[in-house]
Amino acid sequence: MGCDLCGKTGTRIRRTSRSYGKGDTLLVIENIPMISCPHCGESYFTAETLHELERIKSHRESLAVPRQVAVAEFA
Numbered sequence: 001m002g003c004d005l006c007g008k009t010g011t012r013i014r015r016t017s018r019s020y021g022k023g024d025t026l027l028v029i030e031n032i033p034m035i036s037c038p039h040c041g042e043s044y045f046t047a048e049t050l051h052e053l054e055r056i057k058s059h060r061e062s063l064a065v066p067r068q069v070a071v072a073e074f075a
Contacts, residue, residue, distance in 0.1 A: 006040035014043070020057055027060050028069070029053060 001011045017030045032053065036043045045053070056063055 001035070003037040003040060003042065004035070004044065005042045006037060008037065008039040010039065011035050011037045018053070026069075027057060027064060029056055 002009050003011050012035075013033050014036045015031050016034045017028060018032060020027045020029070032045070033049055034043050034045055
């Protein structure tokens with residue numbers, strides 16, 4: 001698979017987590033596939049992945065499982 005930014009081959013799929021919102025509206029989505037290029041150092045989501053993230057966010061009540069999360073503040 002070639003990098004959409006530099007065009008070189010050798011990109012890899014990494015799994016990452018992203019958080020959206022804050023406080024009572026915080027939503028954490030885990031295991032998101034992200035394209036990562038070892039040549040130019042860029043990481044990005046495909047359009048398909050971005051559409052799925054939007055779908056998950058809009059249907060959070062039926063898809064998300066409530067869990068406790070430890071939160072620390074960088075001071």
